[in-house]
Amino acid sequence: MFDIERWQEIFDTLKKNKLRTFLTGLSVASGIFILVILLGFSKGIENGVKSEFQRDATNCITIWTGVTSKEYKGNNPGRYIQLKNDDYNLISQKYSDYIEYKAPLYQRWGSTVTYKNETGNYNVRGAVPDYQFIENADISNGRFLNQSDIDEFKKVVVIGNNVRKDLFKDEDPIDKNVLIFGINFKVVGVFYDPGGWEENIAYIPITTAQRVFNAGDNLRNMLFTIKMSDNFSESVILSNNIARGIESDLKLMHSVAPDDTSAVRVNNTLEEAAKIYALIDTIAAVFWFVGIGTIIAGIVGVGNIMLIIVKERTKEIGVRKALGALPSSIIGMILQEAIFVTMFAGLFGLIAGLGLLELIGPQIQNDYLKYPQVNFNVALTTVFLLVFAGSLAGFIPAFRAVKIKPIDALRDE
Amino acid sequence: MIQIKDLHKSYQVGANKLHVLKGLNFNVEEGELVSIMGSSGSGKSTLLNILGMLDEADSGEYILDGFPIKKLNEKVAAKYRNEFLGFVFQSFNLINYKSALDNVALPLYYQGIKRKERIEKAEYYLEKVGLIEWAEHLPSELSGGQKQRVAIARALASNPKVLLADEPTGALDSTTSYEVMELLQGINDEGKTILVVTHEHDIANMTKRIVNLKDGVIVSDEIVNQKRVLQSV
Numbered sequence: 001m002f003d004i005e006r007w008q009e010i011f012d013t014l015k016k017n018k019l020r021t022f023l024t025g026l027s028v029a030s031g032i033f034i035l036v037i038l039l040g041f042s043k044g045i046e047n048g049v050k051s052e053f054q055r056d057a058t059n060c061i062t063i064w065t066g067v068t069s070k071e072y073k074g075n076n077p078g079r080y081i082q083l084k085n086d087d088y089n090l091i092s093q094k095y096s097d098y099i100e101y102k103a104p105l106y107q108r109w110g111s112t113v114t115y116k117n118e119t120g121n122y123n124v125r126g127a128v129p130d131y132q133f134i135e136n137a138d139i140s141n142g143r144f145l146n147q148s149d150i151d152e153f154k155k156v157v158v159i160g161n162n163v164r165k166d167l168f169k170d171e172d173p174i175d176k177n178v179l180i181f182g183i184n185f186k187v188v189g190v191f192y193d194p195g196g197w198e199e200n201i202a203y204i205p206i207t208t209a210q211r212v213f214n215a216g217d218n219l220r221n222m223l224f225t226i227k228m229s230d231n232f233s234e235s236v237i238l239s240n241n242i243a244r245g246i247e248s249d250l251k252l253m254h255s256v257a258p259d260d261t262s263a264v265r266v267n268n269t270l271e272e273a274a275k276i277y278a279l280i281d282t283i284a285a286v287f288w289f290v291g292i293g294t295i296i297a298g299i300v301g302v303g304n305i306m307l308i309i310v311k312e313r314t315k316e317i318g319v320r321k322a323l324g325a326l327p328s329s330i331i332g333m334i335l336q337e338a339i340f341v342t343m344f345a346g347l348f349g350l351i352a353g354l355g356l357l358e359l360i361g362p363q364i365q366n367d368y369l370k371y372p373q374v375n376f377n378v379a380l381t382t383v384f385l386l387v388f389a390g391s392l393a394g395f396i397p398a399f400r401a402v403k404i405k406p407i408d409a410l411r412d413e
Numbered sequence: 414m415i416q417i418k419d420l421h422k423s424y425q426v427g428a429n430k431l432h433v434l435k436g437l438n439f440n441v442e443e444g445e446l447v448s449i450m451g452s453s454g455s456g457k458s459t460l461l462n463i464l465g466m467l468d469e470a471d472s473g474e475y476i477l478d479g480f481p482i483k484k485l486n487e488k489v490a491a492k493y494r495n496e497f498l499g500f501v502f503q504s505f506n507l508i509n510y511k512s513a514l515d516n517v518a519l520p521l522y523y524q525g526i527k528r529k530e531r532i533e534k535a536e537y538y539l540e541k542v543g544l545i546e547w548a549e550h551l552p553s554e555l556s557g558g559q560k561q562r563v564a565i566a567r568a569l570a571s572n573p574k575v576l577l578a579d580e581p582t583g584a585l586d587s588t589t590s591y592e593v594m595e596l597l598q599g600i601n602d603e604g605k606t607i608l609v610v611t612h613e614h615d616i617a618n619m620t621k622r623i624v625n626l627k628d629g630v631i632v633s634d635e636i637v638n639q640k641r642v643l644q645s646v
Contacts, residue, residue: 008528016510319506322467323520324495324571327487406467 010337024305024338025345028386031298032346035291035382036353036374042287044364044372046280051370058273059100059235060134061243063222063250063266072257081254081263085217090253091224091246098226098242103131105221106209113159113202114179115167122163123201124180126209132191134223135198142174142189149188149205156208158189160199180204183212226270236274243268298386303393306338310397317398318406327402331395338394339387346383354379414575414606415441415464420473422459433459434470435629441575441608446601446639448609448617451626457610458579460626464608465498465577466490478574495523499568503580505560507552513563514539514548520571538566542596558589565596569605576600576607582616594619595642615640 014021065081088104104127111124131137132144140161149156157178164173173187185204193199210216224246226239247266248258256263310317317330354374361372422434433456441447451457462468463475466482475482477497485493499520507516518535526534539545542562544555552560561581568576578597582590594616601607601621609620617623618640625633 005522005525005528009522012515013510315506316508319508320519320523321491322465322494322500322506323567324491324523326491326523329523405462 006333006336010333010340013337014341020305020309021341024302024309024341025348027298027301027305028342028345028390029349029352031294031301031386032349032379032383033353034294036350036379037356038287038291038294039378040353040357040361040372040374041369042284043374044361044369045283047372048366048368048370049276049280059226059228059239059270061224061226061239061246061266061268061270063224063246063264064220065250065264066262068256068260068263070257070260072260073255075255079263081250081256083219083222083250085219087250087253088219088222091222091249094249095224095242095246098238100225100227101130101133101223102225103128103134103223104206104219105131105223106206106213106215106218107220108213111180111202113163113167115173115176118167120163120166122160124209125201125203126206126213127203128206131203131223134225135193137191137193137198137203140190140192141172142187144189144191145203145205150207153207153211154205155183155185156188156205157185158191158203159187160201161190161192162199163202164190181212232274232277236270239268239270295382295386299389299393302342302386302390306390306394307397310334310394310401314401314404317401318404321402321406330402331398334394334398335391338391342387342390343383346386350379350383414443414445414478415608416474416476418474420460420463420475421471422456422463422468423471433629434463436473437629437631439624439631439634441606443574443606444601444604445622446598446607446609446620447622447624448611448620449624449626450611450614450617452612454628455626456629457626461577461579461608461610464575465500466494491523495520495571497574499571499573499576501561501564501568501576501578501581503583505552505557505564505584507560507563507567509552512549512551513544513555516552516563517567517570520567524571535566535570538570539563541569542566556589557585558592561585561589561593562596565593565600569600574606576605578607578609580611581609582611582613587615590616591642598639598642 063083065083068075068077068079068081071077085104088102092099092102106126108124110121113120113122113124125131127145128150129145129147132139137144137158139158142158144158145156148154157180159167159173159178167173167178168176173190176187177184178187179185180202191199191203204212210218224242226235226242228235229238243266247264250256250264251258251260254264313334320330321327354376357372357374364370364372417437417439420434420437421432423430423432425431437460449457449460459468463470466485469484477493480493480497482493507513508519511519514532514535517538518531521531521534536545536548539548542565544559544562544566547555547559547563552563555563565576565581576597581597582593585593590613597607597609598619607620609616611617618637619642620637621639622634622636624631
């Protein structure tokens with residue numbers, strides 16, 4: 001393969017046929033370039049959508065209640081359904097095999113929180129340790145609630161980053177006391193929300209909240225996350241079944257009509273997530289389809305050019321044969337030339353595409369398009385595929401051309 | 414140099430079999446300048462193809478410089494073509510993107526000669542045909558006569574035993590034709606065996622021997638009084 005004289009002959013040929021070389025190279029390089037960009041953006045969209053979704057657990061079932069809209073078992077409509085600790089305990093007991101994290105919630109919107117002279121209105125939530133994982137709250141400082149906070153009705157609070165910024169400015173909030181509804185709470189932690197949306201919140205132990213807000217054993221919400229199995233669609237079906245089971249259990253316990261949609265509501269984010277993932281898959285499939293189409297167009301283009309090149313060189317092949325060239329050396333020369341050009345151009349397109357993604361990737365400020373990137377192996381494989389196809393497309397006519405008798409090739413005017 | 418005995422060749426044309434060469438016998442000695450004449454369809458090109466090892470006879474014998482040419486594989490055929498034969502074509506068949514010098518050097522490439530030596534040899538033969546000043550020109554920048562002279566230089570470059578010329582003057586005007594024939598006569602004077610296929614009588618008369626082909630058989634084979642180009646002009 002490595003024969004300096006052969007290479008000299010090939011470089012000679014390429015140099016003297018600049019346009020032909022350029023066009024072949026261009027079609028290969030642009031095909032690879034477009035594929036790399038497409039795949040990169042497809043990955044970017046996937047990254048973007050996934051990170052948008054990251055802010056909460058994707059497998060979360062949320063339950064809240066309202067007033068009944070239908071008469072049922074002698075109860076008039078318009079009755080408020082109040083969730084209780086008992087409801088929560090019963091449900092968590094019944095579905096404990098499937099539940100990963102569970103949390104009861106009691107919250108007050110617009111609760112006044114004061115530190116020294118700074119005051120603000122925030123959503124104060126009574127929660128439990130598990131809630132950190134359901135909300136995907138990142139602790140930046142201190143800690144989240146723990147079980148002893150719950151058991152001992154401690155007056156501690158974990159504040160969102162926005163609350164910290166508003167009340168404490170640059171001060172370290174840990175172990176400082178804030179007033180919530182005039183009661184002293186000690187700040188034990190600060191959290192970030194990866195989605196950034198839910199930082200105007202302060203978490204206190206649920207038991208403390210029920211006391212402070214005079215709520216007895218009332219709850220506002222219940223949240224459960226379902227253990228995920230390896231099979232995503234099975235998990236979706238399982239969590240849907242659990243969500244429906246919880247809904248009918250609660251309706252039974254509170255004497256709500258089974259078809260009453262306003263009294264007991266259950267939201268299953270996994271179902272939403274399944275839709276989003278299906279969308280991502282569809283987008284990826286579309287990009288792959290377009291990408292593969294581009295590659296096929298590239299292959300056809302290269303094949304076409306190779307056909308024309310060989311056709312154009314039929315006479316030259318005849319001359320070379322008459323001058324004593326071996327058929328194998330002629331085919332070898334044409335192939336080596338084709339492989340060299342497609343390989344060089346393919347790698348050029350690959351590097352250009354990767355370079356562009358590297359360059360503009362970090363500049364993109366869009367929630368739904370983040371870090372466009374390409375699997376290098378996939379890109380390299382496509383280059384080789386294109387080189388292979390180009391060589392094959394060159395080989396067939398070259399093989400036929402050397403089979404033509406030189407005199408026939410030369411006579412053909 | 415060339416011995417041919419009872420050479421037959423036929424082609425399949427559609428359903429019919431076309432018998433082109435019907436038992437040719439003739440010999441060519443070293444140093445001869447022979448013209449093969451005949452109208453189109455007489456089989457002269459087929460004969461030249463067989464002589465040039467570009468085609469193979471159905472039956473009969475062909476011995477080139479003591480080597481029987483029969484059922485050669487591609488590798489041996491290519492080697493023999495390269496070492497024994499030089500081709501000159503009617504339409505020159507220079508490679509259009511290579512300079513005159515590179516065209517002449519091409520058969521040497523297939524002999525596996527190193528680039529430097531190739532160039533030296535090619536320059537020698539270009540000088541011989543009087544085109545050394547045109548070495549770096551492309552074929553498209555040369556006149557018809559110049560192209561044919563480059564082609565002759567190329568045919569000579571591998572120092573073949575026999576030069577086969579297929580209508581070498583067919584695409585040239587008569588003045589240029591005579592120049593080319595003068596060159597061929599000069600090469601023949603140096604001892605090279607040359608076979609020229611032509612249908613022009615004046616060109617044939619510039620050779621030393623005329624073989625007339627008609628319908629696949631030799632109708633006449635006679636030594637003629639060679640007309641030197643310088644005399645006829």
